[in-house]
Amino acid sequence: SQTIHQWPATLVQPVGSPLSLECTVEGTSNPNLYWYRQAAGRGLQLLFYSVGIGQISSEVPQNLSASRPQDRQFILSSKKLLLSDSGFYLCAWSLTSGRSDTQYFGPGTRLTVL
Amino acid sequence: DQQVKQNSPSLSVQEGRISILNCDYTNSMFDYFLWYKKYPAEGPTFLISISSIKDKNEDGRFTVFLNKSAKHLSLHIVPSQPGDSAVYFCAAYTSGTYKYIFGTGTRLKVLA
Numbered sequence: 001s002q003t004i005h006q007w008p009a010t011l012v013q014p015v016g017s018p019l020s021l022e023c024t025v026e027g028t029s030n031p032n033l034y035w036y037r038q039a040a041g042r043g044l045q046l047l048f049y050s051v052g053i054g055q056i057s058s059e060v061p062q063n064l065s066a067s068r069p070q071d072r073q074f075i076l077s078s079k080k081l082l083l084s085d086s087g088f089y090l091c092a093w094s095l096t097s098g099r100s101d102t103q104y105f106g107p108g109t110r111l112t113v114l
Numbered sequence: 115d116q117q118v119k120q121n122s123p124s125l126s127v128q129e130g131r132i133s134i135l136n137c138d139y140t141n142s143m144f145d146y147f148l149w150y151k152k153y154p155a156e157g158p159t160f161l162i163s164i165s166s167i168k169d170k171n172e173d174g175r176f177t178v179f180l181n182k183s184a185k186h187l188s189l190h191i192v193p194s195q196p197g198d199s200a201v202y203f204c205a206a207y208t209s210g211t212y213k214y215i216f217g218t219g220t221r222l223k224v225l226a
Contacts, residue, residue, distance in 0.1 A: 006157075032212050043218035044158070044203065051212055059213075090157050094212075102148060103205070103214050105157035 002027035006091050006106035013113055019064075019078040021109050023091030026072065031093040033074040034103070035066055038088040050074060086113045117141045118206050120217035128225050133191040135220050137204035140185060144206035144215075149178060149189045152201045152219070161202075162189070194224045 003026045013019060025031050035047040046059045048066035056066050063082050067075045074091060091106040119138045127133045135149075145166040150158035164171040164178045164187070171178050177190045191198055201219045 034214075036216075044216040046213060046215075049212055057212075088155070092157075094214075101146075102160050102163060103207075104160060105150075108155065108157045110155060 002093070002104065004091060004093055004104060004106040006089075006109055008109060009107065010110045011112070013081050013111065015083055015113055016080050019076070019081050019085070019111070021076040021089055021091075021111075023074040023076075023106055024072055025093045028072070028093070028095075030071060031095065033068060033072075034092040034094075035064075035074065035076050036090040036092065038090065040087070044090065048076070081113045083113050086111055116218075117144075118204060118215045118217040120202075120204060120220050122220050123218070124221040124223070126223045126225060127194045129196055130193045133189075133194045133198065133222055133224065135189040135191075135202050135204075135222065137187045137189075137217055138185060139187075139206050141206070141208070141215075142185070143208045145209050146207040147178070147180060147187050148205045148207070148214070149176075150203045150205065151198075152203060158203060191222075194222075196224050196226050198222060199224050 005024050032051050034049045036044045038044050049057050050068045053068055064078050089109045092103050094103040095101045117140050148163040149161045151161050152158040162173050162176045162178050164180050169180050180187045201221050203219045204217045205214045207214050
């Protein structure tokens with residue numbers, strides 16, 4: 001069966017510090033991978049998605065970047081965090097066939113920027 | 115431009131009664147719809163989905179209805195249980211785009 005891992009679970013960082021959140025998927029090959037952010041009391045905002053190694057699509061221009069160095073690894077980064085980067089970050093995966101299919105989420109990372 | 119809308123931010127229902135959560139969309143190209151349940155500080159959990167070629171899909175206590183002409187879908191939970199208390203998100207997808215568009219969520223509280 002497929003599982004998705006995210007770490008760390010919680011993170012408190014000062015403004016201006018760098019960020020690296022990691023997501024890995026097990027039990028499937030060539031998944032589509034996604035990063036979402038949920039701000040307090042808000043819905044899920046799609047940040048990045050990837051349909052293959054090295055392929056990144058950005059949905060919202062902002063202070064963040066994403067990379068996919070391996071098939072089942074997706075990394076969310078920032079060089080300098082802003083207060084507005086605080087939120088709950090979710091990684092997700094789906095099948096890569098392009099057919100309508102279900103998307104599955106990881107447990108999330110709570111990021112607080114002070 | 116919010117393509118998927120959940121206009122009720124919250125809903126309270128008595129235990130044992132029916133919970134009806136609603137979702138509206140604007141993009142007629144969506145061909146797959148999903149409902150997720152989310153507890154605080156956890157990732158969303160997939161509940162049920164429906165293809166645009168159907169108008170109803172049922173899984174245990176959960177039924178999703180799709181009205182394509184009205185661009186409206188709803189999730190029915192019968193009977194509602196206290197453990198159903200969570201935030202529910204609807205999402206829509208267009209084949210080949212790889213992107214899922216989420217609504218803003220409805221917080222359901224089931225009262226014992």
